[in-house]
Amino acid sequence: xxxxxxxxxxxxxxxxxxxxxxxxxxxxxxxxxxxxxxxxxxxxxxxxxxxxxxxxxxxxxxxxxxxxxxxxxxxxxxxxxxxxxxxxxxxxxxxxxxxxxxxxxxxxxxxxxxxxxxxxxxxxxxxxxxxxxxxxxxxxxxxxxxxxxxxxx
Numbered sequence: 001x002x003x004x005x006x007x008x009x010x011x012x013x014x015x016x017x018x019x020x021x022x023x024x025x026x027x028x029x030x031x032x033x034x035x036x037x038x039x040x041x042x043x044x045x046x047x048x049x050x051x052x053x054x055x056x057x058x059x060x061x062x063x064x065x066x067x068x069x070x071x072x073x074x075x076x077x078x079x080x081x082x083x084x085x086x087x088x089x090x091x092x093x094x095x096x097x098x099x100x101x102x103x104x105x106x107x108x109x110x111x112x113x114x115x116x117x118x119x120x121x122x123x124x125x126x127x128x129x130x131x132x133x134x135x136x137x138x139x140x141x142x143x144x145x146x147x148x149x150x151x152x153x
Contacts, residue, residue, distance in 0.1 A: 026103050026149050029066040030092040037066035038120075041108040043086045044075035046118050052109045063087070088118040090145045095119040096130040098148050099140040114138065 032039050038055075045053035055069025059076040062068070063083050070076040079086045088111075090098045097104035106120040110127045113119075114134065119141075121127040130137050 027065050028091050028146070028149065029064040029087070030103070030105060031066040032105075035067050037063075037068045037092055038088065039106075039108045040069045042071045042075055043068060043088060043118065044078050045071055046088075046111055047086065047113060047116065048075070050113065052111065064091075085116075086118075088120055090119075090141055091149075092120060094122040094126065095137065095141055096121055096126045098145055099137050101144060101148055103148060 029037050031037050034040075037043070040055050040057075042053045042055040045051065045055075053071045055071055055075075057069055059070040059073055060067055061070070061076055061080050061083075063079075064087075068076075068079060068083075070079060089095060091103075092106060094104040094106050104122050107123055108120065110122075110124055111118060111120045112127075112131065112134070119130075119138070121130055
């Protein structure tokens with residue numbers, strides 16, 4: 001009974017605040033609680049070094065509502081000149097989850113470059129499942145993105 005009362009009170013206060021906030025939609029780019037895309041990893045380095053490289057806040061660009069960090073000024077400048085080329089697919093959300101109509105965060109160290117596009121996954125188990133059917137997963141993800149954001153909001 002106390003739990004029910006507490007839940008009702010929380011909803012009574014939370015729903016009006018949410019309505020006032022107005023924009024509770026999922027952002028187009030996945031960002032962590034600090035507002036960092038890729039949890040601060042360098043999106044250019046995934047392509048050029050084929051590994052996850054932590055970015056430096058000294059080399060920051062804001063794009064699509066998120067802060068992007070880079071390991072060097074050169075990487076930052078490459079991204080700023082053509083962000084669509086270097087940004088991850090599906091806004092940096094888990095590629096496997098997108099195929100199921102959901103937006104889920106990622107582990108930035110679990111990725112794959114396919115046809116010069118960066119795909120990320122939530123964890124290693126999900127990544128293995130995604131790899132097992134990669135061509136179909138990419139086709140399905142491409143088909144569902146960006147509608148997934150609309151459906152999940």
